[in-house]
Amino acid sequence: DTEVTQTPKHLVMGMTNKKSLKCEQHMGHRAMYWYKQKAKKPPELMFVYSYEKLSINESVPSRFSPECPNSSLLNLHLHALQPEDSALYLCASSQDYGSSYNEQFFGPGTRLTVL
């Protein structure tokens, strides 16, 4: 299984809602990532988990809260988002973190719209 899955594919939420994005991989990868991507821009790293521990937080606002319940799952909890947070949210995984060859496998993404 060389797939990263993400749910939901699309999400529309209001600024007062609380929602969660989910990501799953069964490749035995020990590193998992959340990226945010705006149209015509490259992916922007948000968080990195390595061995289920948060390794990188790229100064992301606290309205985004990551969680890694186990080595296969990664969640992103959303609360009190702003319209400018509307974007494609990509999850990725790699064999590990902190090595040269670190091919990241991406999930299909969640298209988030904040009204």
Next chain:
Amino acid sequence: GQNIDQPTEMTATEGAIVQINCTYQTSGFNGLFWYQQHAGEAPTFLSYNVLDGLEEKGRFSSFLSRSKGYSYLLLKELQMKDSASYLCAVVDSNYQLIWGAGTKLIIKP
């Protein structure tokens, strides 16, 4: 600062060859990736270079010159399905991926 430059957009004809260039200035270098991304979809891995030279993989080849801070992706026998964005990404000294803005490739019949 860290900087990766790619052309914003390129146009090529079906069946032809196109070369997408990438130049980088980063704090350290631990390899360079090329990813393909179709509109609204996730990036998919194309190639990885860490040593100078050409890596060939079917219709796609990638070249690296570390001394020049330069890479290119060569696509041969272009097909309509090759219309996509191509992202260059460098692994820096902290093993973080630094992404270029991507090159949108338009293939015309």
